[in-house]
Amino acid sequence: MGGDRVEPFEQLIAKEVHRRHGLATIHATAALELALRALGVGPDDLVITQSNTFIAPINAISYLGAKPIFLDVDKDTLGMSPNALADFLQKECHLQDKALHHTPTGQRIRACLPVHALGLPARMPELVALCNAHQLPVVEDAAEALGSGWIIDDRFHPCGSFGTWSVISFNANKIITTGSGGMLLGDDEKAMASTRHLAKIAKIAHPYRSAFDEVGYNFAMPNLNAAIGLAQHQKLDAIQASKKALAQAYDRIFCDFDGASLIQAPPQAVYNHWILGALFDRPEHAKDFIEKTREKGVLTRPLWQPIHQAIPYQSAPRGDLAHTEWLADRVVQLPSWPVLSG
Numbered sequence: 001m002g003g004d005r006v007e008p009f010e011q012l013i014a015k016e017v018h019r020r021h022g023l024a025t026i027h028a029t030a031a032l033e034l035a036l037r038a039l040g041v042g043p044d045d046l047v048i049t050q051s052n053t054f055i056a057p058i059n060a061i062s063y064l065g066a067k068p069i070f071l072d073v074d075k076d077t078l079g080m081s082p083n084a085l086a087d088f089l090q091k092e093c094h095l096q097d098k099a100l101h102h103t104p105t106g107q108r109i110r111a112c113l114p115v116h117a118l119g120l121p122a123r124m125p126e127l128v129a130l131c132n133a134h135q136l137p138v139v140e141d142a143a144e145a146l147g148s149g150w151i152i153d154d155r156f157h158p159c160g161s162f163g164t165w166s167v168i169s170f171n172a173n174k175i176i177t178t179g180s181g182g183m184l185l186g187d188d189e190k191a192m193a194s195t196r197h198l199a200k201i202a203k204i205a206h207p208y209r210s211a212f213d214e215v216g217y218n219f220a221m222p223n224l225n226a227a228i229g230l231a232q233h234q235k236l237d238a239i240q241a242s243k244k245a246l247a248q249a250y251d252r253i254f255c256d257f258d259g260a261s262l263i264q265a266p267p268q269a270v271y272n273h274w275i276l277g278a279l280f281d282r283p284e285h286a287k288d289f290i291e292k293t294r295e296k297g298v299l300t301r302p303l304w305q306p307i308h309q310a311i312p313y314q315s316a317p318r319g320d321l322a323h324t325e326w327l328a329d330r331v332v333q334l335p336s337w338p339v340l341s342g
């Protein structure tokens, strides 16, 4: 856990996403678990989230003994829908002693966890405003969204800057990688200090004695990975420029394509083009396109299986997930890693 590369890497990424503090972890799933735990998520609690996501954030909820409630996403951002959230908060939740509860079950709702899917920014300003009005902290899963964000009043607000806590991943397929790695980001110095302690096996600081004051985690990023992260960060601009050029090339192809278009971020959103996706009008054409392109060695694939359909989560509570299922049948993930020159 020692070494001098971790802190500079934490500072660099925290600055990148306009945060005061960063805690580098062995992967982003660990950072998500730490964020939820810092908010007091525990057995029998509920966490509002989305089903259109990679499974990691949902598993992080489960590791703590809590349950996800799946809400629908917007068709254009692929992220949690503010309308679905507003509706759910109004119809199915109530505040009791300043804490949000799920009216049908009486369970405590501890957090809201929206995900920036494929790197497309979810509507965070609206989501955070709704959560603030209901005393609900936000864990922003920006695992895929380094470099994405929203332009508000001419200012760039990066993904990762919105939630009470936010998380970025540096696993091998992300915009920049540390081999495996993640980062927890936040502004609260005290909460970050106690979370850092927990992530470093809760060892009481001492030059040579080995003593512990909590059941901690071995979640801190090794120095070697942070060194890779620092080197990778130097390439971030070039990687983003090449991904943008790839998106433009795909766009030229899909312009002339009947029945499908390249997924674009909404106006005012900045998209890091982490994974480029095509949206097909008809599910059978999306399926056919995947089969035909794969026959030719082009590694297309569908969007993730919606997590409410995954075996461990089939009985999890949910709202109407019409958009989630609509997208799952129509979005095709395109090969998105451009060859960098030099």
Ligand SMILES: Cc1ncc(COP(=O)(O)O)c(C=O)c1O
Residues within 6 Å of the ligand: 027, 028, 029, 030, 053, 054, 056, 057, 115, 116, 141, 143, 144, 169, 170, 171, 180, 181, 182
């Ligand atoms: C949306 C999302 N959240 C969380 C994770 C977990 O990241 P990691 O693999 O670093 O644990 C990933 C990715 O891999 C992801 O895509």
